[in-house]
Amino acid sequence: FFSSGETTPFELEFTVGSETDYTQILASDGISPIKWRQPGDEDEVE
Known part of the structure; x- marks a missing residue:
């Protein structure tokens, strides 16, 4: 997930x-x- 302070884009449900x-x-x-x-949550995606 982490390298050089960046995060790989992901969505875990x-x-x-x-x-x-x-x-x-x-x-x-x-x-x-x-x-x-x-x-x-307001920004919940379905």
Whole structure:
């Protein structure tokens, strides 16, 4: 993920337990800091 202070762009989607309604997403565009999007976040992408 990390080299020379940069982050490889990624989006990692996961659930906690079997609750698929509560999908968590860790994402980065490679420039901005890593964001943790939780259910109900304004910028959540479906």
